[in-house]
Amino acid sequence: MRDYRVILVLVAALTVFTVVSYYFGYRPNAFDPFEDHSSLRTNPRGTKALRELLAENGLTTKTLRRPLTHLPPDRGVLFLIGPHENLSAREIEGLLAWVAAGRHAVIAVEGKPGFPFIAASPLYPSDRLLAHLGLGLVTTKVADVDVKVPRSDEPALQDVTMLHVPGPHRLVRLPTKGAVRDFLSKLVKRRRGKPGERETVIPDIVPLPPDEFEPLVGSAKRGIVVMLRYGRGRVYVVCEADMLSNGWIRRADNVVLAANIAFAEGGRGPVYFDEYHHPRAYKYGEREGIERLKGTSVLAALWTLIAILFLYVGGKMWRFGRPHRLPEASRRSVLEYVHAFAGLYRRAHAGGAAVAAQAARLRRKLAAISGLPVTADAALVAAAVARRCRRINSDELAALLQELEAVGEDDRLPDAEVLRLSRKIAKVEEEITDHAGSTAG
Numbered sequence: 001m002r003d004y005r006v007i008l009v010l011v012a013a014l015t016v017f018t019v020v021s022y023y024f025g026y027r028p029n030a031f032d033p034f035e036d037h038s039s040l041r042t043n044p045r046g047t048k049a050l051r052e053l054l055a056e057n058g059l060t061t062k063t064l065r066r067p068l069t070h071l072p073p074d075r076g077v078l079f080l081i082g083p084h085e086n087l088s089a090r091e092i093e094g095l096l097a098w099v100a101a102g103r104h105a106v107i108a109v110e111g112k113p114g115f116p117f118i119a120a121s122p123l124y125p126s127d128r129l130l131a132h133l134g135l136g137l138v139t140t141k142v143a144d145v146d147v148k149v150p151r152s153d154e155p156a157l158q159d160v161t162m163l164h165v166p167g168p169h170r171l172v173r174l175p176t177k178g179a180v181r182d183f184l185s186k187l188v189k190r191r192r193g194k195p196g197e198r199e200t201v202i203p204d205i206v207p208l209p210p211d212e213f214e215p216l217v218g219s220a221k222r223g224i225v226v227m228l229r230y231g232r233g234r235v236y237v238v239c240e241a242d243m244l245s246n247g248w249i250r251r252a253d254n255v256v257l258a259a260n261i262a263f264a265e266g267g268r269g270p271v272y273f274d275e276y277h278h279p280r281a282y283k284y285g286e287r288e289g290i291e292r293l294k295g296t297s298v299l300a301a302l303w304t305l306i307a308i309l310f311l312y313v314g315g316k317m318w319r320f321g322r323p324h325r326l327p328e329a330s331r332r333s334v335l336e337y338v339h340a341f342a343g344l345y346r347r348a349h350a351g352g353a354a355v356a357a358q359a360a361r362l363r364r365k366l367a368a369i370s371g372l373p374v375t376a377d378a379a380l381v382a383a384a385v386a387r388r389c390r391r392i393n394s395d396e397l398a399a400l401l402q403e404l405e406a407v408g409e410d411d412r413l414p415d416a417e418v419l420r421l422s423r424k425i426a427k428v429e430e431e432i433t434d435h436a437g438s439t440a441g
Contacts, residue, residue, distance in 0.1 A: 013309050034280050037082035037110070037241045039063070039273035044247030047081055051273055053255065054262050060270040067276060069094040076269030077262050078105040082241035083125045083277035084113050092132045096208060100231025104264050108238040111137055111169040122191035123184060123203070125277070133228060134207035135237060136172045136183045140222065143168035146252050147224060149217050154227070156216065156236060156260045163217060163224065164251035167240040171223035173213065177206050210235070225257070236261055351413035358425045359404035365432055366401075378402050391431045400424050 035045035040063070042048050055061045064071075064078070068091035071078070078095070087095075099105050109126035130136055144167075149160050174180045184202050212229035213220075218239075228235040242248050249255050262271050363381075367374045370384035378401035386394035404421065407413070413421075 010309070013305065016305075036084050036113070036278045036280060037108070037245055038275060038278040038280075039079070039081070040275065042246065044245060045242070046246050047079075047244055047249075047273070049246040049249050050079075050244055050255070050258055051271075053249075054259065054271055057259070059262060062270045062272050064272045064274045065276050067091050067094075068098075068274075071095065071098045072270075072272070074269050075103055076272055077103065077264065078272045078274065079108075079244075079262075080105060080274045080277070081108040081244055082110045082113065083129065083274070085277040085279060086125045087129050087132075087277065089132065092129065092208070096230050096235070099233035099235055102232040103269075104233055104261060105235045106238065106244075106258070106261055107133075107235060108241040108244050109137060109169075110241040111139060111167060122188045127184065127187060128203065128205070130171070130237070131174065131180045131184060131203075131205045132208055133235070133237065134174050134180070134209060134213075135223075135226065136174050136180075136187075137169050137239065138172050138222075140168045140170055147217060149253070152216065154214075154216055155264055156225075156227070156257060158256075158260055160253040160256050160260070162252040163257065164243065164248060164254055165224055165240055166242045166248050166251075169239050170218060170221075171215075171226050171237060171239045173220045173223070173226075174207060175209065180205050180207055234264075351415065351418040352407050355404065355407050355413065355418055355421050358422060359401075359407065362404070362425050362428060363401075365429065369432060378405065385432075389431060391434070392428065397428065400428065 033043075034041065035043070037045055037047050039047045039051040039061075051061050068087065071094060078098075080095075095105060107129065109130060110124075111126070113124055113126075126137065143165070145165055147163050147165055149157060149163055172183075174183050181202060181204075184205075188202065210228035210230055212227075214227045214229075215223040216225045216227050216236075218224035218226075223237075224239050226237045228237065238244065243254050244258055249258070363374050366372075366381050366385055367376070369388055370376075370381050372381055372384055379398045382392075382394045382398035382401060385397060386392050404425075407421070
């Protein structure tokens with residue numbers, strides 16, 4: 001029996017290393033307090049569930065970790081969900097130029113960014129982004145509701161009958177520069193803190209008008225999902241980023257809406273998730289692997305175990321001198337057995353018995369092929385075998401079987417007659433064997 005101890009040690013060591021790396025490579029979900037809608041997070045505000053769902057359905061998902069001025073040239077869909085960093089005017093222009101070339105983008109905004117966002121201004125990143133698109137975010141008294149979606153030929157709304165909106169925010173259209181400035185001024189005034197606080201400079205934003213504006217769900221003054229067409233592409237704006245987050249993606253048909261947009265390109269391009277505007281996304285929720293073990297005793301212990309494993313395997317493989325071949329037990333040739341058995345029959349003058357034994361063996365093989373009993377009539381057996389094996393002549397086989405039936409075990413047949421009948425039997429068996437092999441192939 002072979003010694004498999006080395007293989008077992010290798011498998012055990014690999015298993016231990018994999019488990020340890022996996023455990024230290026991920027931070028448990030309970031210690032992830034950030035709420036930045038990152039596609040790398042598994043907490044309720046993250047969007048990893050949406051990303052994994054698209055990947056499981058055959059789409060290629062990628063992380064975008066650079067400004068929107070450097071978008072990839074291939075076709076695809078971009079998800080920009082709840083940014084925590086302001087987008088520059090150049091980034092927004094680059095995004096719309098990328099969309100106009102025939103691509104799609106999903107922008108899901110939030111009324112107030114969650115932890116760890118620190119508001120340096122009453123205007124949040126989503127406010128500035130929407131202003132460039134000629135939109136604003138207003139607060140209503142309706143939240144955590146299911147909204148019925150009207151029937152539409154819009155591809156994004158196929159099989160979408162209901163959407164769950166967890167927050168009170170809705171989209172409003174701001175078509176002109178003046179409308180944008182007035183809206184932002186009222187927004188700053190409403191959010192401003194104590195009296196005497198330093199005045200906030202209202203940014204001078206000129207909205208980039210789309211070629212087509214259509215509120216898909218809701219109205220132009222209380223929009224939930226809005227479509228903006230730029231060139232050959234589309235931008236879908238969602239009023240609440242939580243609609244796509246882990247905690248609410250399964251409510252109503254929210255996931256169907258996201259999947260419809262992701263598959264709008266027919267799965268021809270990857271789906272990008274923006275993480276550049278989630279500055280803390282690299283700290284939690286992302287697998288950091290062996291990097292987090294550097295400088296710890298755990299990493300030193302792992303390297304020590306690997307060194308011991310290699311020394312053990314090397315010691316088992318070390319040879320002292322050349323290998324010696326073990327003597328093999330001598331085996332007699334099959335021909336010797338055949339010659340000895342034939343000689344026994346000849347000395348006993350039992351040619352009939354030898355032929356009868358071969359005939360019985362042939363009968364069993366023919367019965368297996370024809371499906372008839374071993375004692376069936378020779379003509380019937382020959383006809384049945386000939387139908388299955390075209391190389392066998394029915395008349396010749398029937399004559400051979402009748403001739404073999406006439407031979408008794410006590411008959412003393414001449415050697416020439418025994419040889420003649422044996423050759424005929426061997427020929428039939430060879431043809432049967434060839435037929436069985438060709439049928440199996």
